[in-house]
Amino acid sequence: MTTLKEPLADLGLHNVRVHLNPGVDELYSAALRLGEGVQAAGGPLAVRTNKTGRSPKDRFIVEDDLTRDTVWWGGFNTPIAPEVFDRLLAKMTAYAEGRELFVQQVFAGTDPHYRIGVRMVTEMAYHSLFIRNMFVRPAPQELQNFQADWTVLNIPSFKADPAVDGVRSDTFIIVNFTKKMIIVGGTQYAGENKKGIFGVLNFLLPERGVMPMHCSANMGESGDTALFFGLSGTGKTTLSADPSRKLIGDDEHGWTDQGIFNFEGGCYAKVINLNPEAEPAIYRTTQTYGTVLENVVLREDGTPDLDDGSLTENTRSAYPIDQIDNCQPGSVGGIPRNVVFLTADAYGVLPPISRLSPEQMMYQFISGFTAKIPGTEDGVTEPSPTFSTCFGAPFMPRHPGEYAKLLSEKVQASGARVWLVNTGWSGGMYGQGQRMSIRHTRAMINAALSGQLDEVSFEREPFFHLEIPTTVPGVPAEVLNPRDAWADKAAYDETARKLARMFRENFKRFENGVDPAVTASMPNPDA
Numbered sequence: 001m002t003t004l005k006e007p008l009a010d011l012g013l014h015n016v017r018v019h020l021n022p023g024v025d026e027l028y029s030a031a032l033r034l035g036e037g038v039q040a041a042g043g044p045l046a047v048r049t050n051k052t053g054r055s056p057k058d059r060f061i062v063e064d065d066l067t068r069d070t071v072w073w074g075g076f077n078t079p080i081a082p083e084v085f086d087r088l089l090a091k092m093t094a095y096a097e098g099r100e101l102f103v104q105q106v107f108a109g110t111d112p113h114y115r116i117g118v119r120m121v122t123e124m125a126y127h128s129l130f131i132r133n134m135f136v137r138p139a140p141q142e143l144q145n146f147q148a149d150w151t152v153l154n155i156p157s158f159k160a161d162p163a164v165d166g167v168r169s170d171t172f173i174i175v176n177f178t179k180k181m182i183i184v185g186g187t188q189y190a191g192e193n194k195k196g197i198f199g200v201l202n203f204l205l206p207e208r209g210v211m212p213m214h215c216s217a218n219m220g221e222s223g224d225t226a227l228f229f230g231l232s233g234t235g236k237t238t239l240s241a242d243p244s245r246k247l248i249g250d251d252e253h254g255w256t257d258q259g260i261f262n263f264e265g266g267c268y269a270k271v272i273n274l275n276p277e278a279e280p281a282i283y284r285t286t287q288t289y290g291t292v293l294e295n296v297v298l299r300e301d302g303t304p305d306l307d308d309g310s311l312t313e314n315t316r317s318a319y320p321i322d323q324i325d326n327c328q329p330g331s332v333g334g335i336p337r338n339v340v341f342l343t344a345d346a347y348g349v350l351p352p353i354s355r356l357s358p359e360q361m362m363y364q365f366i367s368g369f370t371a372k373i374p375g376t377e378d379g380v381t382e383p384s385p386t387f388s389t390c391f392g393a394p395f396m397p398r399h400p401g402e403y404a405k406l407l408s409e410k411v412q413a414s415g416a417r418v419w420l421v422n423t424g425w426s427g428g429m430y431g432q433g434q435r436m437s438i439r440h441t442r443a444m445i446n447a448a449l450s451g452q453l454d455e456v457s458f459e460r461e462p463f464f465h466l467e468i469p470t471t472v473p474g475v476p477a478e479v480l481n482p483r484d485a486w487a488d489k490a491a492y493d494e495t496a497r498k499l500a501r502m503f504r505e506n507f508k509r510f511e512n513g514v515d516p517a518v519t520a521s522m523p524n525p526d527a
């Protein structure tokens with residue numbers, strides 16, 4: 001273990017007990033001693049958190065000269081005054097004096113040219129383990145003169161007082177680009193650590209010509225790289241961990257002139273109802289020492305019950321990427337040959353796989369569609385649509401048009417094929433149809449990535465003008481065209497029209513800023 005005299009003195013913290021770059025054993029014993037969790041049978045550290053998901057409404061960006069005209073305010077990017085940040089930081093450091101803190105010096109980004117050094121200061125030992133698993137761990141010699149570009153200070157037991165602190169609730173995540181700091185209080189959900197820094201890279205990288213992306217990535221035998229964009233639950237983690245391809249990364253990547261690189265050093269997989277046969281690689285991580293299991297319920301004998309969603313449906317396993325057998329060392333890849341947009345359409349309308357034109361790509365990227373299954377509220381039986389621009393609105397500080405333009409330039413220069421894949425419902429909407437099988441989705445994706453679909457014929461459906469392959473090896477023909485898969489054709493047409501209208505309604509706010517050819521590729525509810 002490295003030791004530094006007063007490693008947090010610059011934050012005004014002189015009287016703290018600091019664990020500097022603690023390893024797995026040290027973090028386990030600290031987490032157990034502090035009562036943060038228990039060791040599950042098989043080895044993982046199992047914890048429960050006060051919040052079981054991110055708190056996007058409590059996330060703020062300091063508005064100052066650096067961000068005033070560069071951040072796309074509104075939506076998820078909420079401005080806050082620099083004084084509010086300064087006051088809360090002072091309160092937090094006063095609160096932290098005398099306490100035990102964990103510091104991990106890590107990188108965000110596997111490409112040395114674009115990575116940033118981050119000092120993650122956390123109150124919770126389990127956060128420190130999460131960070132060690134999820135970020136890029138420097139080599140021992142890189143730690144000798146480690147330069148932190150950014151600092152994250154995360155103290156969940158420090159709660160803001162909305163009446164005096166100028167925030168919305170007792171929880172806050174405030175990003176300060178000028179001071180290169182993120183402060184977090186009130187929430188124990190570890191995902192804030194990772195997505196906070198993701199937002200930072202998403203702001204910084206476009207200025208350097210790098211496209212930051214909410215996507216997973218993998219690589220085939222011949223070194224061909226594929227990207228999988230998609231909102232939460234659409235299958236980025238599941239489909240990128242394919243036994244026949246090497247995993248480059250799980251959730252966040254950058255696309256440079258040379259290729260792609262992972263921002264992270266680990267994966268954060270949803271594990272609710274995880275099927276050991278369908279997803280053996282991810283399943284194994286839930287039985288491994290060093291893994292963090294978040295809000296997974298343990299049985300009396302200490303074994304994880306992955307089918308128990310009583311704490312949350314958003315149960316997670318966080319593990320270093322090398323826990324996946326065939327991961328690509330270094331987590332970098334060449335220029336992508338295929339780009340896949342994943343959507344889990346609970347309306348059962350979109351084709352299981354279709355090929356996108358450049359304009360359709362822009363349209364789908366800016367729309368960022370998925371549809372959630374109905375919640376448990378009384379009387380709600382319909383799916384609910386989610387449109388989250390760039391497939392990650394909460395993490396994108398700049399105008400969506402900037403990201404869309406950058407992606408479109410990269411795709412054009414590379415000649416990558418672009419696909420839309422519906423991992424959601426087939427043969428009817430949620431309730432009538434069923435979810436697409438992972439096996440079929442994998443077969444369709446593998447056919448696309450291997451070039452097999454370059455050889456088959458396509459038909460165009462009328463509502464979204466999407467080109468659908470007429471045959472895919474290993475997949476029954478009747479699931480390829482969604483209308484064929486529905487018994488009730490009139491019901492399909494009606495549902496497709498409804499979804500087309502929702503797309504158009506959502507896109508109105510972007511129409512002024514995009515090429516007319518993109519707007520012209522809009523879905524047609526009158527077909």
Ligand code: ATP
Pocket residue numbers: 230231232233234235236237238239251268269270272274423424435436437438439441
């Ligand atoms: P997040 O951004 O929250 O990490 P994600 O895009 O990585 O989300 P996954 O964790 O891969 O999403 O979740 C997809 C879920 O859907 C998994 O639980 C998986 O088992 C399930 N699933 C069911 N059918 C399919 C399918 N055909 N393709 C992909 N995933 C499927």
Ligand code: MN
Pocket residue numbers: 236237238250251268269270
């Ligand atoms: Mn994921």
